[in-house]
Amino acid sequence: MFRMSNRKVLLMILDGWGIGDGQKGDVIAQVHPAYISEMTRKYPHAQLRTDGENVGLPDGQMGNSEVGHLNIGAGRVVYQDLVKINRACRDDS
Known part of the structure; x- marks a missing residue:
């Protein structure tokens, strides 16, 4: 039988965001986005x-x-x- 869960889920859509290779032209990696980095370390996520x-x-x-x-x-x-x-x-x- 299916049981409902009280766990919360967040769908976050970041238009214009990209997952790069960390090289010279990867602006997002260069600015070290602390908040997003912490969220991806702390919570399950997908790309x-x-x-x-x-x-x-x-x-x-x-x-x-x-x-x-x-x-x-x-x-x-x-x-x-x-x-x-x-x-x-x-x-x-």
Whole structure:
């Protein structure tokens, strides 16, 4: 039987935030964001890919807020029109 939990969950969406490699051009790593660093050390978290077919866009295309929020809200990949057309052409559907 399913038991309800009283544990709290937070969905935090940081538009424009990225997880880089810590190299010279990685501005977020250079500023050492103490609050976010502490939260990721202290609490479970996940990183999402926000590019290409991970968010329903063509491979290699960067995502944006619109497709990111659409996929998070849907809880699955929502393929955009161009990807749907490309897939239909590939499989003759």
